[in-house]
Amino acid sequence: MKQNVLVIGAGLSGxxxxxxxxxxxxxxxxxxxxxxxxGVWTPxxxxxxxxxxxxxxxxxxxxxxxxxxxxxxxxGEQMLxxxxxxxxxxxxESHIRLGHTILSATPFSDGEHHSWTLSGVAAGTPFQxxxxxxxVCNGIFCEPAMPNTSGMADFVSQGGTVLHSSAxxxxxxxxxKRVAVVGFGKSxxxxxxxxxxxxxxxxxxxxxxKWKVPKxxxxxxxxxxxxxxxxxxxxxxxxxxxxERLIHFLRLPRRAFSTLQKTFSAQQHLEAARLLPAASIADxxxxxxxxxxxxxxxxxIDGQISAIxxxxxxxxxxxxxxxxxxxxxxxxxxxxxxxxxTLPFLSxxxxxxxxxxxxxxxLYRNILPLGVPALAFVGYNSSFFCNLTSEIAALWLxxxxxxxxxxxxxxxxxxxxxxxxxWRKQYRQxxxxxxxxxxxxxxxxxxxxxxxxxxxxxxPALLSEWLKVVEPGNYAPVKAKIKKRSLGQ
Numbered sequence: 487m488k489q490n491v492l493v494i495g496a497g498l499s500g501x502x503x504x505x506x507x508x509x510x511x512x513x514x515x516x517x518x519x520x521x522x523x524x525g526v527w528t529p530x531x532x533x534x535x536x537x538x539x540x541x542x543x544x545x546x547x548x549x550x551x552x553x554x555x556x557x558x559x560x561x562g563e564q565m566l567x568x569x570x571x572x573x574x575x576x577x578x579e580s581h582i583r584l585g586h587t588i589l590s591a592t593p594f595s596d597g598e599h600h601s602w603t604l605s606g607v608a609a610g611t612p613f614q615x616x617x618x619x620x621x622v623c624n625g626i627f628c629e630p631a632m633p634n635t636s637g638m639a640d641f642v643s644q645g646g647t648v649l650h651s652s653a654x655x656x657x658x659x660x661x662x663k664r665v666a667v668v669g670f671g672k673s674x675x676x677x678x679x680x681x682x683x684x685x686x687x688x689x690x691x692x693x694x695x696k697w698k699v700p701k702x703x704x705x706x707x708x709x710x711x712x713x714x715x716x717x718x719x720x721x722x723x724x725x726x727x728x729x730e731r732l733i734h735f736l737r738l739p740r741r742a743f744s745t746l747q748k749t750f751s752a753q754q755h756l757e758a759a760r761l762l763p764a765a766s767i768a769d770x771x772x773x774x775x776x777x778x779x780x781x782x783x784x785x786x787i788d789g790q791i792s793a794i795x796x797x798x799x800x801x802x803x804x805x806x807x808x809x810x811x812x813x814x815x816x817x818x819x820x821x822x823x824x825x826x827x828t829l830p831f832l833s834x835x836x837x838x839x840x841x842x843x844x845x846x847x848x849l850y851r852n853i854l855p856l857g858v859p860a861l862a863f864v865g866y867n868s869s870f871f872c873n874l875t876s877e878i879a880a881l882w883l884x885x886x887x888x889x890x891x892x893x894x895x896x897x898x899x900x901x902x903x904x905x906x907x908x909w910r911k912q913y914r915q916x917x918x919x920x921x922x923x924x925x926x927x928x929x930x931x932x933x934x935x936x937x938x939x940x941x942x943x944x945x946p947a948l949l950s951e952w953l954k955v956v957e958p959g960n961y962a963p964v965k966a967k968i969k970k971r972s973l974g975q
Contacts, residue, residue, distance in 0.1 A: 492617035497525020499865030499876040500623035506880040519587040535680030536562035539777040548962040600860035637801035651822040672776040674822025682790040698778040721926035846921035850899040869928040
């Protein structure tokens, strides 16, 4: 039965979900609080120096490759242009309501029929809409996380500026300023590297130095080492097939990580930068590795960026205090401290039903919540290949709506989720997201979804992913076959 589906969020997950639902004949309306589509790539959230971590060929939808004239690592502006072109190509624009903030999403059920009522505001005017099904695509980067440190309000009242990385603007605004960037993730290092040449002083204040993957490892594009099935096999502690069991039996991961660690250290001059991580790559591996920011380590070595290990304990008039370092005179503090995963439009009781005591989302296949009908999530399966995992998840959801997915019982679904969470708690102490990421099982996850849909990647494409690199285009014929079988097209 075709349904009226409401989608919250017009980032890449919301766009591919809307496209796939429309292909299956459902009525779709997408609500986006920003004035642009794109999620993290919207102009209001794009920081200086933002670019993809993936190469353009691995960070594209299967049926819509990026333009050939794009650089290897497209910029934030280029990513937005790509998503706008995707929306236009597949006729999504008329289904998207920009500037529409959802304030509440309320379910209704009479035992047989389920529906949702969304209430919100657009241009100051309240609105309300009803639908048969709700898909949440607001993403895991939805609410900026910033500490409420002592003295912050006084620092701001006396002329200081405190921002989250998602809210900063052109590097020109920091010319001659004394700026501290807090964090060691990709956004923090990107920003520090982007503004360092223009500021009077740039500090990077961080708790723990982390390993960063060079875009080229000994001259070889990192995608041929990391973005392959072999690269994924090195990180897998479970769910192994025969080839992966052999790789671990031969202890190849230990040798590979040791070699990579020595290579990264020498290539990035980590000792000279005094940023050699205390933990091994293997220890930090499941905390989501990020790609090196262009020029970051060299700017630390050259003194353009002063890297300080510690954290801000107090804001002072005209600066901050970092224990072990002392007072730092500052005009601006930028927190590259990530995001909180929140669902502000759901009631507290309903939100509590979706997570465990540690805040981990209880989603079967990272899509379906337990015991909440007519609700699904797409984009809560972050991976190295976000476009691909969201695309296949959207297809899986549509097949589920067609009644073509053989789901286990709710008890068995919960058992599988809990078993995975128990493993995650033991081995993924450094993980960034509360069970909204499928890393390090990026491609294994895609394989699971395809198997649920009685499909698989043809062996030539599978072999290519082992020997060369993952190419989303390999999945377009598989998707077409699934849809043709289901819809008779």
